[in-house]
Amino acid sequence: IKLLGRMDVVEKRRPQDGRIKTRNPRGDEVEMRLSTLPTAFGEKMVMRIFDPDSTVKSLDALGFSQHDADRWEQLVKRPYGIVLVTGPTGSGKTTTLYSTLKRLATEEVNVSTIEDPIEMIEPAFNQTQVQPHLDFDFPEGLRALMRQDPDIIMVGEIRDLQTAEMAVQAALTGHLVFSTLHTNDAPSAVSRLMELGVPSYLINATVLGVLAQRLVRTFCTNCREPDESAQREMLDAMVKPWQISGGYRPYKPVGCVDCRMTGFRGRMGLYELLTVTEGFKEKVSKEPNIDALRHQAISEGMRPLRLAGALKVAEGLTTIEEILASTPPLS
Numbered sequence: 359i360k361l362l363g364r365m366d367v368v369e370k371r372r373p374q375d376g377r378i379k380t381r382n383p384r385g386d387e388v389e390m391r392l393s394t395l396p397t398a399f400g401e402k403m404v405m406r407i408f409d410p411d412s413t414v415k416s417l418d419a420l421g422f423s424q425h426d427a428d429r430w431e432q433l434v435k436r437p438y439g440i441v442l443v444t445g446p447t448g449s450g451k452t453t454t455l456y457s458t459l460k461r462l463a464t465e466e467v468n469v470s471t472i473e474d475p476i477e478m479i480e481p482a483f484n485q486t487q488v489q490p491h492l493d494f495d496f497p498e499g500l501r502a503l504m505r506q507d508p509d510i511i512m513v514g515e516i517r518d519l520q521t522a523e524m525a526v527q528a529a530l531t532g533h534l535v536f537s538t539l540h541t542n543d544a545p546s547a548v549s550r551l552m553e554l555g556v557p558s559y560l561i562n563a564t565v566l567g568v569l570a571q572r573l574v575r576t577f578c579t580n581c582r583e584p585d586e587s588a589q590r591e592m593l594d595a596m597v598k599p600w601q602i603s604g605g606y607r608p609y610k611p612v613g614c615v616d617c618r619m620t621g622f623r624g625r626m627g628l629y630e631l632l633t634v635t636e637g638f639k640e641k642v643s644k645e646p647n648i649d650a651l652r653h654q655a656i657s658e659g660m661r662p663l664r665l666a667g668a669l670k671v672a673e674g675l676t677t678i679e680e681i682l683a684s685t686p687p688l689s
Contacts, residue, residue: 359403363392370401375475386411389478408478415457420450421627423669426661429631430569434458438532439566440525442516444539444547450573450627451538452477455512459483459536462510470506472499473514488514500524504531513537519555526556529564542686543663544570544632545651552646562639570630572663574670574680577609578617582674585610592678597668597688607674626675628685630663652689664688 360367363376376392391406417427433441443451456478463469463482470484474496479485484506488495496513497520503511504527516522516537529535541547547568551561588608594601611621632638632655641654656662665688667681 359392359405360394363390365392365394371396377475379479391475391477410478410480414460415453417457420454420457421670422629423661423666426629426631426666429567429633429659430458430629433567433631433633434462434534436534436566438529438534440529440535440537440564441566442537442539442547442568443571444541444544444568445571446540448573449571450625451571454569454571454627455536455538456480459510459512467509468507469510469512470503470508471512471514472496472503473512483512484508496521497524500528504528504533508533510534510536515539516551516554522551522554522556526560526564535564541570543652544568544630544660545648545655546570548632548642548651549646549648558642558646562634562642565634567631567633570632570663572628572667572684573625574628574667574676574684575622576624576626576675577611577677578614578621578623580616580623581612581614581621582609583612584608593668593671596678596682597665600665600668600688602668602672604672606672608671609674611677626670628663628666628670628681630660630666632660633658649689662688 360376362378365374365376374394378390378392380388382388387410389408389410391408393404395402417430422430443454445451459469460480460482468484469482472486472488474488476485476487486499488499496517500513501524511528511533513521513525513535516525516539525535525537539547539550541550548561548565552558585608590606593606613619613621617623635658637658638654641650663685664681667685670676671678671681
């Protein structure tokens, strides 16, 4: 495996990263990211599998509700500004960004990315990887991209003030900028920018919206069974003070050959979309604490992650336990 990933097969004392491009039994192309780590009992390897087909999925297939899909489409078609996607590692941020950018990339639109590392090779983008050992980091990469006549820029991650300032500069000069952060929810991303040192007036001038997301396992449709013991009260208690309208179709995982006896097959996204309005900008300027920002965003139509998850439970797609384990509590 190390040989296929172009890694040093002799070196066992240092961590290494590699990449394999192969095909699955159906003949579809698949990429795998490799990471090794020396441990007390030998090398440990983790393989992350990337399916290129995931970048051509519709928003509905990714897990967007119609409410959020319509708002997201309006957001990403703006001519300039900053759109942020936030969530923990492995929450599907890259898939959401690539899927969105793939639809925006046409012959007339120059989509350029600066990443660390390049997650998936996409011919429709001009992709660049940072190389810190050559002093080519995110800020330097952004400076270079600005001279390449881009229409849309994707920055792998905003990690420091310098990168944030360059992203703001790109947005102010007429570019649409996408990037990621690691925060618990959408309003926290705005707070994180302020903690990095970005002035509130620049946030108001450039940030268009923030999408927070999580991934949860979905039932195997071949073996799931109705859960007669499930009670509506459990779902209602999970989302107080909100209420879930409509039907409630609880299922439970069983397990079969198709899902390897787990009861789950595949994953879907849960989304929390904050759009920056004039009312939200006023809060950022005058009352920039996280509770005030969250209350303002919810009052203007943002659905919290846990509420989005509860709707998936009501539709019979996943379990209450999956939602509780992956989403922050409602406040």
